[in-house]
Amino acid sequence: MTVDIRSMALNARSAGRDLGLAPSETRNAALLEIADRLGKIDDSLMEANRGDIAEAHEAGLSPALLDRSTLNPARIQAMIDGCRAVAALPDPLGQVFDGKTLGNGLKVAKKRVPLGVMGVIFESRPNVTVEISALGIKTGNSVILRGGREVLRTNQVLVQLIREACTAAGLPDDAVQLIGSTDRALVPEMLGMDDLIDLVIPRGGTGLQNLVKQHARMPVVYGGIGVCHLYVDATADLERSLPLINNAKTQAPSVCNALDTVLVHHSRVGDFVPGMVADLNAAGVRVLCDEASLAALGDDAVENELVAAATEDDYGQEFLGLTLSVKAVDSLDEAVSHIAMYGTAHSDGILTNDYANAMRFLDEVDSSAVYVNASTRFTDGGQFGLGAEVAISTQRMHARGPLGLQELTTYKWIIQGDYTVRA
């Protein structure tokens, strides 16, 4: 199938103008329409998905990816709930802020408007198709979707439904378009169209991120890789720290804000590490220890399959599973330096009862989210009260950390005068 991606982008730009000017109720109506139609869809969706899965199975896709790509009633219900939740969020568009009247009488203010056209490249999971479409419609941004080849049929049915829902709600159907081809050359072509596409969001691993970095001429929002640290300070409360570390590691071990490394002040290695390791082991966590921590464990470490000596590579590693590395440090300074060196500026915290050390840690650790006495698992748009979350960014653009609906918008300056000229 030949795809004229430039025509798609022109259509997206045109549709985006109407979408961005549509009132809040119309955009929300489209989201509710998508939800309703997903609730009533005939077997065509499951049939398409079965076709995708059968082919992916033939092609030898891993069981994990097969699972992620498979639809079922619960997953469809989650998509429906997601659309309704986004519809219920406050409209980020149209806010007027930073308004002032200048000395010459000019009224100057900023007004929040959509970014424009978003290109979103993602792998497998078909729920992303619905989620990104919903976020785009809500924020007045038209979207061009490039999904994984494994679920092309599924995505085609979903996008067709979304486009019909847009039409039914009075929005242009080209607000949401799917690239209906798996031709690899289309991605670099799309990434070169900075005149028509305003923002690119790659949702995938390092390979995809590198491809985008190499070719994208427009701004990009990259989801962050999280190598997350907690530093157990000399004054940390032992009893209260153990459940916190356990929570940061095990509550959702496969996500980016899960804990990877515990740094322990040398004075606490003896009384802290054995209890922590026992607690984590009980939750199935394998703990990779530096020499000092191993020594503190003594004979308990021997023949314990869930304890091993750490290598240099175990620091700066995003484990995304039930593994954690531990290291003794001499001071707060060393903890801060370790985090600067090995971290990814995602989520890092201190456990302490010392006020001055808490303040220093907040100042000196320059991560997207810096914690005192709290689990790194809180770095999340929902937890921080942003409603929907677009990504957790570790880039240093104007917006950082969890990005919500507002971070899919920009503003224009509006200036009202009385035939005012510049002196």
Add this chain to the structure above:
Amino acid sequence: MTVDIRSMALNARSAGRDLGLAPSETRNAALLEIADRLGKIDDSLMEANRGDIAEAHEAGLSPALLDRSTLNPARIQAMIDGCRAVAALPDPLGQVFDGKTLGNGLKVAKKRVPLGVMGVIFESRPNVTVEISALGIKTGNSVILRGGREVLRTNQVLVQLIREACTAAGLPDDAVQLIGSTDRALVPEMLGMDDLIDLVIPRGGTGLQNLVKQHARMPVVYGGIGVCHLYVDATADLERSLPLINNAKTQAPSVCNALDTVLVHHSRVGDFVPGMVADLNAAGVRVLCDEASLAALGDDAVENELVAAATEDDYGQEFLGLTLSVKAVDSLDEAVSHIAMYGTAHSDGILTNDYANAMRFLDEVDSSAVYVNASTRFTDGGQFGLGAEVAISTQRMHARGPLGLQELTTYKWIIQGDYTVRA
């Protein structure tokens, strides 16, 4: 000369950490120290500049570029004044905002911090060297400068002075570094270092912008190209519109917010265009007219060297000089469509006494700055009250239009708990 640009970037990152943590007074002291030292500098600066200019003259640099590259006491004084002005601005760092206490007791807020390391690529004018260094020091961002080859000697003296001023004020001298080589391969190399350089600002023409678009893997702020429009609506006040249009065109014709095209409602072509053309001609402006405007001028247009028939290429053209194109349109809708098609989303306005049309124009024209009854010349960080201006951006990132000191910062989330875990 061999330049190890990766080492430079590592040094910039390390220096940036100290710079970003330095108190406001220290950063301001460095700026005042630069100003003082510039005021007392010996002949080495002028000597270096004379060497640069002599060589550039030999190399056949254009008179305009030679002029821009030449230092004189007034230009040095302007650099001094610029440093003092930046020192006097409020500190953008350290602001805490959007703070809230969540239901679980977590205190969450954003704190404004530097972007990190900025790479700035610019052509000739040595005042940019001082200006960018001052903005970097003020905002806690270390900078790596790549200036034009025409003024390499001059820049070396200036950067040496700036680095010594940093040291004297207690800041790391690697807060400001100059790439001391004109090897062209260094620019792509620098643009590939997204792990160490957080933001790139190219200050130059389309050729430089394209080079950066091709190679940059990190966020970039591009200065905007301004094809600016004013639409004379059916109800525009004739007497008051003429000086406004004149101001927008002639007050500084070579800059990006100068007027390029006047769109005139067809009902006003007869009474408006002849007076406007006479007024602009008197200021030396050449006016390129569509058929309807030419007809309105009648015999006056014949043998008038400052009037000509417009071609299609005269719309969407940034004249950067005393030339203007004029076009009759049938309606506000046509004006809005023309601006969307030919504009660059920089600065566009309507002249009208009709309230509904003013509101529609503000809603429907999606430019960085949208005006009612005011000169496009106001699109400027100084005019909008931002203090210093970094660039006027027509990109659709989170910040748009005139970018001030705040737009050289980001924020980190700070989260304070009581050994709080995620449920």
